[in-house]
Amino acid sequence: MPAYLETFSEFTVFLNRILAWLDFAYHTRAKKRYSASVTITGASQGIGLATTRYLASKGYNFFAAVKDEVELAKLAEDITDDAHKDLAPCIHFVVMNVLEQSSTDFTLSTISSTVSKTPNSPLIALINNAGYCMISRMELTPPRALHDIFDLDCFAYLSTISAFLPLLKQSSGRVINVVSYGA
Template sequence: MPSGPLLAFSGLMTVLNRGLAWVDFAVHYASGYFFYWFLRGMKPQTHTRPRNLPDGRMYSPSVVITGASQGIGLSTALSLADKGYNVFATVKDENEAKRAKEAVDDAFAGKPTRVGAVHVTIMDVLSKESISQCVNYVEAVLQDTPDKPLVAVVNNAGFCMIAPFELSPDEDIKRAFDLDLFAYFAVIRAFLPIIKRNKGRIINIGSFGGYANVPMWAVYCALKGAIENFGRVLRFEMMPFGVGVTTIRPGFTRTWGIGPKITHSWAKYYDNIPQAAGVDSLGNTIMACTSAGEAEEKVYRPIMDKWHTFTVAGVEGIAQPSEAVAETVHDALTDKFLQPYYTIGYDANLGQMARDLAPESWWEYGVAKSYGCL
């Protein structure tokens, strides 16, 4: 359970991070208007923001969010609906839909006058048929509702795994690539015609790990690095159509429902040593695909122990809350000039500063020494 002092620290860092975000907005807005006015840069956009219309109706643009049954996805769905958006919170199956609906009802029990809405919708992002059905459903719901155009897709569904690459089974690696990369591609491709028509935005939930890589996260860092680079390229390709693309780079995040799964994963990991290789955020233990020798055990086990300490501290409160990431998604929806990426979290911002400013050899040495690789 989260502890008081750690929660207080996390809360303070969240406030400071918002202050940094406003400074970043000011700089980016100044640059955006300079390029727009003098160098034919991108046009500012405001149609992705809810507002009151002259006839008294509410303009409530629609957003599709994947992986919205818990964690960042659910927090984002609740936050955006509370701010006036019409949200399609997609989940994998009926069981997740039931839990999500209960969470939505509980969150808005005392807010009957909210202007936004949450439609809990089933979409298995690993099934092209399910994705297609969801697209058809969204189009049917929004038919003849010009005050609720679909203006954004937030790709969030996914999970992380912590394990040495050498011991990670192919099936676990493939499972991660299917959900954390290829599912993003499939969802974007399916909704892109609507997003292009409405000059909307694609918002991918990446990770700071895609920019600053650390040991035992090889697969996850590879995936998130791929997502960010994919987003950068797609951003250029979509500029002529008025579509914006961005990546959210969260640091360690404390999420409702996922924290207990991580704790459970670590308990099973230590129960299954030496066969266990690592853990994932779905509550599973990654079993080694090959036996680790004495040298490998000596190197990998202490680094995994460090990650156990870090992740448990995050669950107990030192990590930023998922609501902080939801606020950043809102920033990405409402910015007149969409930034190519948004870094959120004190650990991510400090790490980004070190990564950007330090010579490569210094950065590498610091990471290697921190995790016992040297």
């Protein structure tokens, strides 16, 4: 890089810092008045766990849903370890087996009552991430296993969306579906 461009670049960085320091409004911006809520299924490992940690670190109230009590204990231990203990207050752990409508309905009522108690924390997103990875050659995969994958990655997602839609509509919320063979 020519010397004059490098000098110009350094000067603009310096100038931007001065301008930012002089911009009084920049330093006195109002704090965020609410912390939106997000629900994610399949939060105990992989993409779900990483997403839970990331969004909780950004200040979102998080409902981390897992399929059973064993996964719940594992997730709670993982989130409350020394490296991530500052995230724990933002995360609500819930059990929701997306393959069972009664479990989805119960979890939805729990989330709905929690969100309604804090009006400045609307549910803005449902992240459907529940799934499992089956590693086998196609010709060796039993048809029942394919049906199970399709039940989880299609029908369970649709029923979860259907259940959460009224709550999401209240805040113009969004649905994100994570579907892949290895997710």
